[in-house]
Amino acid sequence: MSVQLSYKEGVLTAKLTGEIDHHSAREMREAIDDTAQKLKPYCLRLDFMEVPFMDSSGVGLILGRVRLCNFWRGRVVLCGLSPNLNKMVELAGISSVAAIERRAG
Amino acid sequence: MMKPVNQAQISFPSYSVNEGFGRAAVAAFLAQLDPTVADLADMRTAVSEAVTNAIVHGYRDKKGTVYISAKIFEDGKAVVRVRDKGCGIPDVKQAMEPLFTTGGEERAGLGFAVMQSFCDSVRVTSTVGRGTSVTLTKHFEPKE
Numbered sequence: 001m002s003v004q005l006s007y008k009e010g011v012l013t014a015k016l017t018g019e020i021d022h023h024s025a026r027e028m029r030e031a032i033d034d035t036a037q038k039l040k041p042y043c044l045r046l047d048f049m050e051v052p053f054m055d056s057s058g059v060g061l062i063l064g065r066v067r068l069c070n071f072w073r074g075r076v077v078l079c080g081l082s083p084n085l086n087k088m089v090e091l092a093g094i095s096s097v098a099a100i101e102r103r104a105g
Numbered sequence: 106m107m108k109p110v111n112q113a114q115i116s117f118p119s120y121s122v123n124e125g126f127g128r129a130a131v132a133a134f135l136a137q138l139d140p141t142v143a144d145l146a147d148m149r150t151a152v153s154e155a156v157t158n159a160i161v162h163g164y165r166d167k168k169g170t171v172y173i174s175a176k177i178f179e180d181g182k183a184v185v186r187v188r189d190k191g192c193g194i195p196d197v198k199q200a201m202e203p204l205f206t207t208g209g210e211e212r213a214g215l216g217f218a219v220m221q222s223f224c225d226s227v228r229v230t231s232t233v234g235r236g237t238s239v240t241l242t243k244h245f246e247p248k249e
Contacts, residue, residue: 021128022157023121053128053146055153056215084146091222092215 003031012041019053025061033068040072049080058085059092066097077101109176109184111137116172119164119189127156127173127187134175135183140245147223148183148243154216155187155239162207163191163237185241193233201229 002024004015014032018024036044044065048054066076079101081089089100113134117123132149140148152173159171172188194200201221206214220227224241231237 019125021121021124021153022161023124053149053153055150055157056219057157057212059215060212083143084150088150088219091219 003028005031005035007035007039007041010041011043011045012036012039013045013047015047015050017050020051020058020061021053021055022057025057029061029064032065036065036068040074041069042072042074043077044069044074045077045079047080048078048082048085051080051085052082054085054088056088056092059088059094062089062094062098063092075099107178107180110179112174112176114172114174116170119160119168119171119191121157121160123171124153124156124160127171128153131173131175131185135177135245138177138181138183138245139248141248144243144245148185148241151220151223151227151241151243152185152187154219155185155241158216158239159187159189159191159237161212162194163189165192167191181245181247183243183245186238187241188236188238190236193235194229194231194237195233197229197231201227 002016002018006013012035016028046062062078069076076098078098081100115130117126128149131152132145135145135148156171169190174186176184199205201217203218204214206212217227220241224243226242228240
């Protein structure tokens with residue numbers, strides 16, 4: 001499974017695994033939205049630690065989840081971004097709509 | 106015009122599952138330039154955007170073949186061309202504007218912006234009804 005979901009005290013964490021492109025993003029999106037719409041978490045945490053590659057489809061994935069969580073005033077937090085992924089996230093200006101936790105170490 | 110020191114051609118049907126194959130094949134070929142991890146990641150990303158455009162936009166109505174050619178030159182330059190025989194782009198200038206997309210709300214509209222930012226140059230030629238060709242050029246500095 002490319003998305004592992006866990007929920008604790010209003011925080012839904014989606015641990016993404018594998019390359020994110022137009023092909024894989026759809027499956028990830030469906031997996032996240034299914035659960036997020038039921039739980040309406042105040043915080044959706046997207047964990048990219050196990051994502052070695054992401055193109056602009058990943059930006060679409062993030063922005064789409066920000067839009068979804070806006071419906072119940074939830075927020076999106078990104079964590080585990082590698083330098084490559086961070087470059088994409090910065091280019092897209094995502095830090096204005098989602099919080100970014102720096103990778104430890 | 107300098108002659109390439111090596112070149113490769115690949116083609117595959119426009120199934121989205123092949124996006125990963127396309128960028129990985131190009132990255133494997135360019136590895137002989139001994140690129141830095143960051144430079145190779147940039148080119149891999151740019152190729153992914155171009156291949157996705159061919160599949161999502163070029164072949165939106167019908168399946169077709171995506172053609173990739175990669176050339177490397179003595180001075181460390183790589184030229185990668187991604188071509189489709191799909192519907193073509195009526196207004197290339199507009200298509201290259203950041204956030205312009207015809208791909209629906211889950212497409213960020215950043216494909217060309219990413220290619221331009223991650224490569225040295227991006228050249229697009231397109232004919233409506235005939236297809237689109239995207240040429241990505243990047244100079245790879247040898248590793249220290």
